Amino acid sequence: MGEPCPGTEDLCGMDLPVLKRLLRDDGARCLLLDCRSFLAFSAGHIRGAVNARCNSIVRRRAKGAALSLEQVLPGDEDARRRLRSGLYSAVVLYDERTADADAVRRDSTVTLVRQALCTEASDTEIYLLQGGYERFFTECPELCLRTKSLPSLSSLDSSCSSCRTPHRDQGGPVEILPFLYLGSALHASRKEVLDATGISALLNVSADCPCHFQGDYQYKCIPVEDNHKEDISSWFLEAIQFIDSVRASSGRVLVHCQAGISRSATICLAYLMKRKRVRLDEAFEFVRRRRSIISPNFGFMGQLLQFESQLLATTSCAAAAAAVSPLLGPKSSSSSSASTAAGSATAPPASPFIFSFPVSVVNSAYLHHHSPLTTSPGC
CATH class of the missing domain: 3.40.250.10 (Rhodanese-like domain)
Structure with a gap:
């Protein structure tokens, strides 16, 4: 050289x-x-x-x-x-x-x-x-x-009582990457929307949103609540690997929770940070430009910040970048098979994160005060 x-x-x-x-x-x-x-x-x-x-x-x-x-x-x-x-x-x-x-x-x-x-x-x-x-x-x-913008699906309404999607969220799922879409439970309940977007798989990041079309699409469930005490980071590995598997099969995956604001946005941010090697602020702005109402809760932001610090540490030398990350190691076959069932009650894997961030670490621009929707449950 x-x-x-x-x-x-x-x-x-x-x-x-x-x-x-x-x-x-x-x-x-x-x-x-x-x-x-x-x-x-x-x-x-x-x-x-x-x-x-x-x-x-x-x-x-x-x-x-x-x-x-x-x-x-x-x-x-x-x-x-x-x-x-x-x-x-x-x-x-x-x-x-x-x-x-x-x-x-x-x-x-x-x-x-x-x-x-x-x-x-x-x-x-x-x-x-x-x-x-x-x-x-x-x-x-x-x-x-x-960057292309998806057409607004004005025909959508909030008649799905189990979805409780906010009135301001009546468009279709947004494209984060060509194979990765972010949306709400309402979008996941509309087969015509899924087919029009070319969705082949759904990543359901909630404990109570139903999987409506199990015979037609591939499903994976991550049963977490939108609560700042929830350990969503323990699911980053499985979520990233599931998205990768859909991409490898030339499919498209919709990541959704109840309103497409907190839980599903957190998973999309983690995926961008891991696969694109970008910092949280870049990933957040990238997703926010496509879906302006995203707002992960305070606990999820803390876990994403710690995830960022671990990922950036692995790029400090070529050997660390090439090796299997201790943070995102191989996925166990047992957790894979158990978590693919809709509404699975599988216990979350042990988290590789220790969340101990002080309040001052989190940039206030990421927090909920910009949107009144984030004070409501089920985001």
């Missing part, structure tokens, strides 16, 4: 027409790395791009040393493997709008990602897309992916 690059002095620029030709003629051997934040990437990016990012904690822990590929590409094992194997002929970095390589700051994500590439993929040619995503989207919007 080569030595870390001192900066971007010899970084070559690539203009838009050249990138278009490269993607057309040799797209399989060209890796696009989007060096913007997770939220910016999620709002829109070039088709096929992978999000490379360096949050403030990773930067501090590096203490000026070159970062590893596990740290800058935490969510894409295949890209890391191909980089180390020399299977890419070119890597093209881009940020929001940097015009050329001379304008790249030494402390920017582009610089840090390039240093990691020089260290662990030294034989690959590295370029900077001139003008960044902003220019590319302006000139080639057809080659970009933008």
